Amino acid sequence: MHADTFKLKVKPGKTYLLRMINAALNDELFFSIANHTLTVVETDAVYVKPIKTKVVLITPGQTTNVLLKAKHKSPNASFLIAARPYATGPASFDNTTTAGVLEYEQPNNANKNKKLPLLKPALPKFNDTNFAMQFSKKIRSLATAKFPAKVPRKVDRLFFFTVGLGLSPCPQNQTCQGPNNTMLAASINNVSFAQPNIALLQAHFFNKSKGVYTTDFPANPPFKFNYTGTPPSNILVSSGTRAVALPFNASVEVVMQDTSIIGAESHPLHLHGFNFFVVGQGFGNFDPSKDPAKFNLVDPAERNTVGVPSGGWVAIRFLADNPGAWFMHCHLEVHTSWGLKMAWIVNDGKGPKQKLPPPPSDLPKC
Structure with missing residues (x-):
């Protein structure tokens, strides 16, 4: 030693x-x-x-x-x-x-x-x-009177995200080693996140999102396939700075499904700004007609990072009660750099303590 x-x-x-x-x-x-x-x-x-x-x-x-x-x-x-x-x-x-x-x-x-x-x-x-x-x-929450598990029981917004790898066209004037001059990319719902030049939070607060990001991130994958089986013939992903806009205090459920494109893999997904409850998980493809009945709404784990199982799925719920722009991304750094991330834009509520505060007066200028 x-x-x-x-x-x-x-x-x-x-x-x-x-x-x-x-x-x-x-x-x-x-x-x-x-x-x-x-x-x-x-x-x-x-x-x-x-x-x-x-x-x-x-x-x-x-x-x-x-x-x-x-x-x-x-x-x-x-x-x-x-x-x-x-x-x-x-x-x-x-x-x-x-x-x-x-x-x-x-x-x-x-x-x-x-x-x-x-x-x-x-x-x-x-x-x-x-x-x-x-x-x-x-892993289960204590779910006691002193430490309750405040799991959202109703769901206002439901999302199904496929998570994994794919290919993207090689940048202009470059040569890549993938088939047909492609390179590895990572995506959620076939969207590989493109980093903007202006911060999402800044663009959101000052109502200058035009040209920075759009709020049309897909709630479901663009097409269905056997997510943990034989990959589809077309594994190209799109690229964009796309987010989901949520009203204040919306209860959100997200099912994250691993895919076998390039290879099945565990992805530790981290959500900024919130804790969430892990209400369900399993191997294979998520079955929306059977799996929700098995969700644990009594004492699920409360976390900010969860592994999307290799060749499987995980379901989380959270309450969008924190206004701002919040990333959700893979905590494998290489996958984040390849675009495995997206953003939630949580709008202000009506109350004085339900609004995004302005930047501090001494915030350094770029």
Whole structure:
């Protein structure tokens, strides 16, 4: 073990709170400590029903608090703290393991100079989608009087988003390696987001959206196909700066469906400005006639980032009670750079505290 490897020193019988955040740009991570059980008590700054687990899955940008109960007696060993990628896409990835060491305080300096054996945890296979799905389904809100789960029961606006990869025409005067001079792109509902030169929030607040963005983002994919089966023959995506405009306090449901275009892949989707409730998820194609009946509207997980399952779907609900312009995007940085993002424009409400405030007077000029 390298000299500067992180060491977590613990006392026998004590309980420790570990605050975890996945700061990786392009990797979802499995995390485990050899021979120890972790108790998940919080995700994305929201308390959850305690979950005992040997392995935690955490996607880029997610936070998770776990309780670590140290053994009652100092064991004659040290324990590897390990994290390595959960990866499902067709692209190559760095399948290395980052590591630290859990060490126990030894009584009366016993074994101080003795090299203790290092025990290693058993992590899932890098593409274990079943573990990822089962772990995600275990996360439930407390849903108590003190910490209620305020899940929107009625839905004002319903959306079905396909999420995944495709191809786009190569930029003018450039040569790309894809078929017919194309390049990889990522999209939601076949729209690859084009970054504007003027901030969406600025254009929205000053009513100068013309030429910056449009509010015609599609509520459904442009055409239906077997989303997790054989891809369609045409996998070209469009490009544009398109958003969805929502009235203040609208209750929104979004079903996000992974596609097998280029390859099925888990996509950690992050929503700015809101928490949402994960009311349902599953493998295969979402069935609007059967799956909504199975939604959990009692104690679903409340999050700001959720993994769209590889070869599957996830359904979320949120209340649009925060006026402004808010991105929703994949937390895999490379996918965001390829255009896997969109924006919600939440309009002002009628009350004085339901309006977007003006920019500060000392805001630097561009």
